[in-house]
Amino acid sequence: MHVGTTVERKSERELVVTRIFNAPASTVYDAWTKADLFIRWWAPKSSGVPMVACDMDVSVGGGYRVAFGVEGAEPMAFFGKYLEVIPNERLVWTNEESEDAAVTTVTFEDKGGVTLLMLSEFYPSKEALDASFDGMEACAPEQFEQLDALLAAGT
Template identity: 50%
Template sequence: MVSQADSPDPQTRVERPSNRELVVIRCFRAPVHLVYRAWADPALFRQWWVPRSYGMTLVSCEMDVRVGGTYRLEIGHVSMDRPMAFYGTYLEVERDRRIVWTNEESADGAITTVTFAERDGGTEVTISNLFPSAEALEQELASGACDGTAESLHQLDEFLRT
């Protein structure tokens, strides 16, 4: 079952291929190697990842983007006593093509796969999140994560243009 979900950004497509999978797709006018680097280099990643409208900051960003490497992102907000931590392990890394990681901060964490494909001189990025259950996917949707992802990808587009 593939359905187009509403996206807050018309350049971002959101699809639900199954009751456990959420896919977000966006094209960028930049070569694959630059788009990949924006995802794999922590110094670049931290410049675009957190949606600005959320009023949050990326307090720390540790990424060892290689098979078996780990990541840990801590996101803070003035209303929180402590930053929220997001962390996991890289399962697959294929330079300029694909990054796969776990999301271990919750038992309902998805496996995230990001692919980078050359399209008409630019790059199509596909983010696929496979959740352990349909309920976990529904919780993710209810949290507003799609809006945040769309905003982050819009910020990535702006970042790549500069």
């Protein structure tokens, strides 16, 4: 089963991305929670700006930090804390690099060997979502294609 990535506004402050992956929820969850896997798919290759660092403590109150950059330039970092962790089912984290950053929720719903993944970002204002929507609409399908390829390769 293959279904493309959808990116849509659910309200003035919420963005939702969905995709079905041909892998069990536990495998998809691992790709989101193990730094050695996450670093291989999260940065869209077309951007030309690879992820150069990824640290994750995937536990309630634990933090993450990812950095993107090219040689000779200062890396751009994104970081936050995990608010909720239910293995193979749900992750919730803050994005603390900006006052306009969203709280992200990712759910993993096992559908008999395939996984319905739903990513929701809740922004502090309509303006914050407006500023992020086009970038997310452009990047998420490529990111999820990269994740799909990683999963197909057997991670």
